[in-house]
Amino acid sequence: MSEIKTIGVLTSGGDAPGMNAAVRAVVRRGLALGMKVYGIYKGYQGLIDGVEGEDIRELRAKDVSDTIQKGGTFLYTARCMAMMKPAGVKKAAETCHKYGIQGLVVIGGDGSYRGAEKLANEGINVVGVPGTIDLDIACSDYTIGFDTAVNTAMEAIDKVRDTSTSHERCSIIEVMGRHAGYIALWCGIANGAEDILLPEKYDYDEQKLIDNIIDNKRRGKRHHIIINAEGVGHSASMARRIEAATGIETRATILGYMQRGGVPTATDRVYASTMGCLAVDCLAAGKTKRVIAYKYGDFVDFDINEALKMEKEISEYQVLIARSLSHNYYKNEAEGRETED
Secondary structure: OOOOOEEEEEEOOOOOOOHHHHHHHHHHHHHHOOOEEEEEOOHHHHHHHOOEOOOEEEOOHHHHOOOOOOOOOOOOOOOOHHHHOHHHHHHHHHHHHHOOOOEEEEEEOHHHHHHHHHHHHOOOEEEEEEEOOOOOOOOOOOOEOHHHHHHHHHHHHHHHHHHHHHOOOEEEEEEOOOOOOHHHHHHHHHHOOOEEEOOOOOOOOHHHHHHHHHHHHHOOOOOEEEEEEOOOOOHHHHHHHHHHHHOOOEEEEEOHHHHHOOOOOHHHHHHHHHHHHHHHHHHHOOOOOEEEEEEOOEEEEEEHHHHHHOOOOOOHHHHHHHHHHOOOOOEEOOOOEEOOO
16 A cells, blocks of 8 residues: 555646546546545646635546546646746645645646646645647657647648648648647648648748749649648738739638547547556655656656756657658659659
Protein backbone atom coordinates (compact mmCIF):
# COMPACT_ATOMS: atom_id res chain seq x y z
CA MET A 1 0.00 0.00 0.00
CA SER A 2 1.17 3.48 -0.80
CA GLU A 3 1.73 6.06 1.93
CA ILE A 4 -0.36 8.40 -0.20
CA LYS A 5 -3.99 7.74 0.69
CA THR A 6 -5.78 10.61 -1.06
CA ILE A 7 -5.21 12.12 -4.49
CA GLY A 8 -6.94 14.65 -6.71
CA VAL A 9 -7.21 15.04 -10.46
CA LEU A 10 -8.00 18.09 -12.58
CA THR A 11 -7.97 19.12 -16.22
CA SER A 12 -6.67 22.57 -17.09
CA GLY A 13 -6.30 24.82 -20.11
CA GLY A 14 -7.81 23.87 -23.46
CA ASP A 15 -9.88 20.69 -23.59
CA ALA A 16 -8.62 17.76 -25.65
CA PRO A 17 -10.20 14.47 -26.78
CA GLY A 18 -8.89 11.72 -24.51
CA MET A 19 -8.85 13.79 -21.31
CA ASN A 20 -11.80 11.76 -20.01
CA ALA A 21 -9.87 8.56 -20.62
CA ALA A 22 -6.97 9.95 -18.57
CA VAL A 23 -9.25 11.03 -15.71
CA ARG A 24 -10.95 7.62 -15.74
CA ALA A 25 -7.56 5.93 -15.54
CA VAL A 26 -6.44 8.09 -12.62
CA VAL A 27 -9.63 7.35 -10.70
CA ARG A 28 -9.69 3.61 -11.25
CA ARG A 29 -5.94 3.10 -10.81
CA GLY A 30 -6.07 5.13 -7.62
CA LEU A 31 -8.99 3.10 -6.29
CA ALA A 32 -7.19 -0.13 -7.21
CA LEU A 33 -4.27 1.03 -5.02
CA GLY A 34 -6.58 1.76 -2.10
CA MET A 35 -6.62 5.54 -2.50
CA LYS A 36 -9.43 8.03 -2.13
CA VAL A 37 -9.75 10.09 -5.32
CA TYR A 38 -11.19 13.59 -5.62
CA GLY A 39 -12.25 15.11 -8.90
CA ILE A 40 -11.54 18.84 -9.06
CA TYR A 41 -13.89 20.69 -11.38
CA LYS A 42 -13.10 23.72 -13.56
CA GLY A 43 -9.34 23.28 -13.34
CA TYR A 44 -7.22 25.37 -11.01
CA GLN A 45 -10.15 27.72 -10.42
CA GLY A 46 -12.03 24.88 -8.78
CA LEU A 47 -9.01 24.10 -6.64
CA ILE A 48 -8.81 27.72 -5.51
CA ASP A 49 -12.55 28.03 -4.81
CA GLY A 50 -12.63 24.63 -3.13
CA VAL A 51 -16.40 24.32 -2.55
CA GLU A 52 -17.17 20.74 -1.49
CA GLY A 53 -19.73 19.01 -3.68
CA GLU A 54 -19.43 21.70 -6.34
CA ASP A 55 -15.75 22.26 -7.06
CA ILE A 56 -14.42 19.12 -5.40
CA ARG A 57 -16.16 15.75 -5.28
CA GLU A 58 -15.02 12.29 -4.28
CA LEU A 59 -15.14 10.00 -7.30
CA ARG A 60 -16.05 6.31 -7.33
CA ALA A 61 -15.49 3.79 -10.10
CA LYS A 62 -19.06 4.23 -11.38
CA ASP A 63 -18.57 8.01 -11.64
CA VAL A 64 -16.18 7.52 -14.56
CA SER A 65 -18.24 4.85 -16.31
CA ASP A 66 -19.29 5.67 -19.87
CA THR A 67 -16.75 8.50 -20.20
CA ILE A 68 -13.85 6.99 -22.14
CA GLN A 69 -15.56 7.48 -25.51
CA LYS A 70 -16.57 11.08 -24.92
CA GLY A 71 -14.65 14.14 -26.06
CA GLY A 72 -13.88 17.13 -23.88
CA THR A 73 -13.60 16.68 -20.13
CA PHE A 74 -16.42 15.94 -17.71
CA LEU A 75 -14.41 17.69 -15.00
CA TYR A 76 -14.67 20.88 -17.10
CA THR A 77 -11.71 23.14 -17.61
CA ALA A 78 -10.80 26.81 -17.50
CA ARG A 79 -7.84 29.10 -17.78
CA CYS A 80 -7.12 30.50 -14.32
CA MET A 81 -5.34 33.83 -14.10
CA ALA A 82 -5.30 33.58 -10.29
CA MET A 83 -2.68 30.81 -10.55
CA MET A 84 -0.32 33.40 -11.98
CA LYS A 85 -0.22 35.11 -8.58
CA PRO A 86 1.30 33.82 -5.32
CA ALA A 87 -1.98 34.35 -3.44
CA GLY A 88 -3.83 32.08 -5.86
CA VAL A 89 -1.19 29.36 -5.63
CA LYS A 90 -1.26 29.52 -1.84
CA LYS A 91 -5.06 29.23 -1.80
CA ALA A 92 -4.91 26.20 -4.11
CA ALA A 93 -2.35 24.55 -1.82
CA GLU A 94 -4.53 25.29 1.21
CA THR A 95 -7.45 23.56 -0.49
CA CYS A 96 -5.31 20.46 -1.01
CA HIS A 97 -4.43 20.44 2.69
CA LYS A 98 -8.07 20.99 3.67
CA TYR A 99 -9.22 17.89 1.82
CA GLY A 100 -6.17 15.83 2.70
CA ILE A 101 -5.08 15.65 -0.92
CA GLN A 102 -1.52 14.31 -0.75
CA GLY A 103 -1.00 13.95 -4.49
CA LEU A 104 -2.41 15.86 -7.46
CA VAL A 105 -2.59 14.79 -11.10
CA VAL A 106 -2.76 17.77 -13.47
CA ILE A 107 -3.84 17.05 -17.06
CA GLY A 108 -3.13 19.90 -19.46
CA GLY A 109 -0.57 21.81 -21.49
CA ASP A 110 2.54 23.82 -20.66
CA GLY A 111 0.57 26.52 -18.84
CA SER A 112 -0.97 23.85 -16.64
CA TYR A 113 2.50 22.48 -15.98
CA ARG A 114 3.67 25.87 -14.76
CA GLY A 115 0.79 25.92 -12.30
CA ALA A 116 1.75 22.42 -11.19
CA GLU A 117 5.35 23.54 -10.71
CA LYS A 118 4.19 26.36 -8.43
CA LEU A 119 2.07 23.97 -6.38
CA ALA A 120 5.01 21.60 -6.08
CA ASN A 121 7.06 24.46 -4.67
CA GLU A 122 4.32 24.82 -2.02
CA GLY A 123 4.92 21.23 -0.97
CA ILE A 124 2.12 19.53 -2.94
CA ASN A 125 3.05 16.23 -4.60
CA VAL A 126 2.23 16.88 -8.26
CA VAL A 127 2.40 14.83 -11.45
CA GLY A 128 1.54 16.37 -14.84
CA VAL A 129 -0.01 14.55 -17.80
CA PRO A 130 0.29 16.15 -21.29
CA GLY A 131 -3.19 17.03 -22.48
CA THR A 132 -3.24 19.36 -25.50
CA ILE A 133 -4.08 18.99 -29.18
CA ASP A 134 -1.13 21.22 -30.08
CA LEU A 135 1.64 18.61 -29.50
CA ASP A 136 3.77 21.43 -28.11
CA ILE A 137 4.99 19.79 -24.89
CA ALA A 138 8.73 19.60 -25.44
CA CYS A 139 9.43 16.54 -23.32
CA SER A 140 6.82 14.33 -25.03
CA ASP A 141 6.47 12.99 -28.56
CA TYR A 142 2.73 12.58 -27.95
CA THR A 143 0.10 14.69 -26.22
CA ILE A 144 -3.46 13.66 -25.44
CA GLY A 145 -5.88 14.84 -28.12
CA PHE A 146 -3.43 15.43 -30.95
CA ASP A 147 -4.30 12.25 -32.85
CA THR A 148 -8.03 12.96 -32.73
CA ALA A 149 -7.57 16.62 -33.70
CA VAL A 150 -5.44 15.71 -36.70
CA ASN A 151 -7.95 13.11 -37.88
CA THR A 152 -10.84 15.55 -37.44
CA ALA A 153 -9.01 18.21 -39.42
CA MET A 154 -7.91 15.73 -42.08
CA GLU A 155 -11.49 14.60 -42.73
CA ALA A 156 -12.71 18.21 -42.92
CA ILE A 157 -9.94 19.16 -45.35
CA ASP A 158 -10.84 16.21 -47.60
CA LYS A 159 -14.36 17.61 -47.81
CA VAL A 160 -13.13 21.12 -48.58
CA ARG A 161 -10.92 19.68 -51.31
CA ASP A 162 -13.98 18.16 -53.00
CA THR A 163 -15.70 21.50 -53.39
CA SER A 164 -12.42 23.27 -54.15
CA THR A 165 -11.91 20.88 -57.07
CA SER A 166 -15.50 21.28 -58.28
CA HIS A 167 -15.16 25.07 -58.39
CA GLU A 168 -11.52 25.08 -59.58
CA ARG A 169 -10.55 27.35 -56.72
CA CYS A 170 -7.77 27.84 -54.23
CA SER A 171 -8.64 26.98 -50.63
CA ILE A 172 -6.79 28.22 -47.57
CA ILE A 173 -7.67 26.00 -44.63
CA GLU A 174 -6.62 27.21 -41.20
CA VAL A 175 -6.04 24.63 -38.47
CA MET A 176 -5.41 25.06 -34.75
CA GLY A 177 -2.15 24.69 -32.84
CA ARG A 178 -1.53 28.08 -31.22
CA HIS A 179 2.13 28.90 -31.93
CA ALA A 180 2.98 25.35 -33.04
CA GLY A 181 2.63 23.95 -36.54
CA TYR A 182 2.32 20.22 -35.85
CA ILE A 183 -1.36 19.89 -36.79
CA ALA A 184 -0.74 21.89 -39.96
CA LEU A 185 2.30 19.80 -40.90
CA TRP A 186 0.57 16.47 -40.31
CA CYS A 187 -2.54 17.57 -42.21
CA GLY A 188 -0.42 18.97 -45.01
CA ILE A 189 1.19 15.57 -45.50
CA ALA A 190 -1.98 13.54 -44.89
CA ASN A 191 -4.14 15.69 -47.19
CA GLY A 192 -1.55 16.22 -49.91
CA ALA A 193 -1.58 20.01 -49.66
CA GLU A 194 0.26 22.09 -52.21
CA ASP A 195 1.54 24.53 -49.57
CA ILE A 196 1.84 24.34 -45.78
CA LEU A 197 2.36 27.50 -43.72
CA LEU A 198 4.05 26.79 -40.39
CA PRO A 199 4.84 29.48 -37.80
CA GLU A 200 8.22 27.83 -37.29
CA LYS A 201 9.12 27.99 -41.00
CA TYR A 202 6.96 30.46 -42.90
CA ASP A 203 8.94 33.35 -44.40
CA TYR A 204 5.81 35.41 -45.21
CA ASP A 205 6.78 35.47 -48.87
CA GLU A 206 3.24 35.60 -50.27
CA GLN A 207 4.53 36.05 -53.79
CA LYS A 208 5.90 32.51 -53.62
CA LEU A 209 2.39 31.21 -52.90
CA ILE A 210 0.99 33.25 -55.76
CA ASP A 211 3.63 31.93 -58.15
CA ASN A 212 2.91 28.34 -57.08
CA ILE A 213 -0.80 28.76 -57.71
CA ILE A 214 -0.27 30.31 -61.14
CA ASP A 215 2.30 27.67 -62.14
CA ASN A 216 0.00 24.85 -61.04
CA LYS A 217 -2.90 26.24 -63.03
CA ARG A 218 -0.66 26.59 -66.08
CA ARG A 219 0.25 22.91 -65.74
CA GLY A 220 -3.41 21.96 -65.67
CA LYS A 221 -4.03 21.58 -61.94
CA ARG A 222 -7.62 22.56 -61.17
CA HIS A 223 -7.39 23.30 -57.45
CA HIS A 224 -4.83 24.42 -54.88
CA ILE A 225 -4.87 23.56 -51.17
CA ILE A 226 -2.96 25.67 -48.63
CA ILE A 227 -2.89 24.48 -45.03
CA ASN A 228 -2.36 27.47 -42.77
CA ALA A 229 -1.39 27.12 -39.11
CA GLU A 230 -3.18 29.20 -36.50
CA GLY A 231 0.17 30.73 -35.53
CA VAL A 232 0.40 32.27 -39.01
CA GLY A 233 -3.30 33.08 -39.26
CA HIS A 234 -4.98 35.90 -41.23
CA SER A 235 -6.42 33.38 -43.69
CA ALA A 236 -9.33 35.54 -44.84
CA SER A 237 -7.20 38.56 -45.77
CA MET A 238 -4.63 36.26 -47.36
CA ALA A 239 -7.36 34.74 -49.52
CA ARG A 240 -8.46 38.17 -50.73
CA ARG A 241 -4.91 39.13 -51.69
CA ILE A 242 -4.26 35.85 -53.50
CA GLU A 243 -7.50 36.10 -55.47
CA ALA A 244 -6.68 39.66 -56.49
CA ALA A 245 -3.17 38.66 -57.62
CA THR A 246 -4.06 35.42 -59.43
CA GLY A 247 -7.59 35.97 -60.67
CA ILE A 248 -8.42 32.55 -59.21
CA GLU A 249 -11.35 32.27 -56.82
CA THR A 250 -9.85 31.82 -53.36
CA ARG A 251 -11.71 30.94 -50.18
CA ALA A 252 -10.60 30.69 -46.55
CA THR A 253 -11.96 28.04 -44.20
CA ILE A 254 -11.13 28.24 -40.50
CA LEU A 255 -11.80 24.86 -38.88
CA GLY A 256 -11.63 26.27 -35.35
CA TYR A 257 -12.88 24.52 -32.25
CA MET A 258 -14.33 21.51 -34.01
CA GLN A 259 -10.78 20.14 -33.79
CA ARG A 260 -10.93 20.12 -29.98
CA GLY A 261 -14.14 18.08 -29.83
CA GLY A 262 -15.38 14.73 -30.99
CA VAL A 263 -14.94 11.07 -30.17
CA PRO A 264 -11.30 10.32 -29.24
CA THR A 265 -9.42 7.87 -31.42
CA ALA A 266 -8.15 4.53 -30.11
CA THR A 267 -4.65 6.01 -29.86
CA ASP A 268 -5.83 8.88 -27.67
CA ARG A 269 -7.88 6.54 -25.47
CA VAL A 270 -5.10 4.00 -24.95
CA TYR A 271 -2.24 6.47 -24.53
CA ALA A 272 -4.29 8.69 -22.21
CA SER A 273 -5.26 5.67 -20.11
CA THR A 274 -1.63 4.57 -19.87
CA MET A 275 -0.44 8.05 -18.89
CA GLY A 276 -3.17 8.41 -16.27
CA CYS A 277 -2.22 5.12 -14.65
CA LEU A 278 1.48 5.96 -14.74
CA ALA A 279 0.80 9.29 -13.04
CA VAL A 280 -0.88 7.51 -10.14
CA ASP A 281 1.93 4.95 -9.98
CA CYS A 282 4.46 7.79 -9.74
CA LEU A 283 2.62 9.25 -6.76
CA ALA A 284 2.33 5.80 -5.18
CA ALA A 285 6.09 5.36 -5.59
CA GLY A 286 6.73 8.59 -3.70
CA LYS A 287 7.66 10.63 -6.78
CA THR A 288 6.71 14.28 -7.01
CA LYS A 289 7.29 17.21 -9.33
CA ARG A 290 7.11 14.83 -12.30
CA VAL A 291 5.50 14.97 -15.73
CA ILE A 292 4.50 11.94 -17.75
CA ALA A 293 5.75 11.72 -21.32
CA TYR A 294 5.89 9.44 -24.32
CA LYS A 295 9.46 9.51 -25.58
CA TYR A 296 11.24 7.32 -28.12
CA GLY A 297 8.47 4.73 -28.07
CA ASP A 298 8.07 4.40 -24.30
CA PHE A 299 6.13 6.00 -21.45
CA VAL A 300 8.48 7.77 -19.04
CA ASP A 301 8.49 10.56 -16.46
CA PHE A 302 10.63 13.69 -16.18
CA ASP A 303 11.33 16.22 -13.47
CA ILE A 304 8.88 19.05 -14.06
CA ASN A 305 11.59 21.74 -13.94
CA GLU A 306 13.66 19.82 -16.47
CA ALA A 307 10.63 19.34 -18.71
CA LEU A 308 9.72 23.03 -18.71
CA LYS A 309 13.25 23.98 -19.77
CA MET A 310 13.16 21.71 -22.81
CA GLU A 311 12.62 23.22 -26.24
CA LYS A 312 10.74 21.50 -29.03
CA GLU A 313 11.54 21.97 -32.69
CA ILE A 314 9.46 20.88 -35.62
CA SER A 315 10.90 17.94 -37.54
CA GLU A 316 13.11 19.18 -40.36
CA TYR A 317 12.75 15.82 -42.08
CA GLN A 318 8.95 15.94 -41.99
CA VAL A 319 9.06 19.44 -43.46
CA LEU A 320 11.32 18.09 -46.21
CA ILE A 321 8.91 15.22 -46.80
CA ALA A 322 5.97 17.61 -47.07
CA ARG A 323 7.82 19.70 -49.64
CA SER A 324 9.03 16.68 -51.59
CA LEU A 325 5.52 15.24 -51.87
CA SER A 326 3.91 18.55 -52.81
CA HIS A 327 2.92 19.19 -56.40
CA ASN A 328 5.02 22.36 -56.25
CA TYR A 329 8.28 20.67 -55.41
CA TYR A 330 8.06 17.29 -57.07
CA LYS A 331 10.98 17.06 -59.45
CA ASN A 332 12.32 14.44 -61.74
CA GLU A 333 15.88 14.20 -60.49
CA ALA A 334 17.02 12.24 -63.49
CA GLU A 335 15.88 14.91 -65.93
CA GLY A 336 16.27 17.87 -63.62
CA ARG A 337 12.84 19.28 -64.45
CA GLU A 338 9.37 19.47 -62.88
CA THR A 339 6.92 16.74 -63.87
CA GLU A 340 3.24 16.05 -63.46
CA ASP A 341 1.93 13.26 -61.20
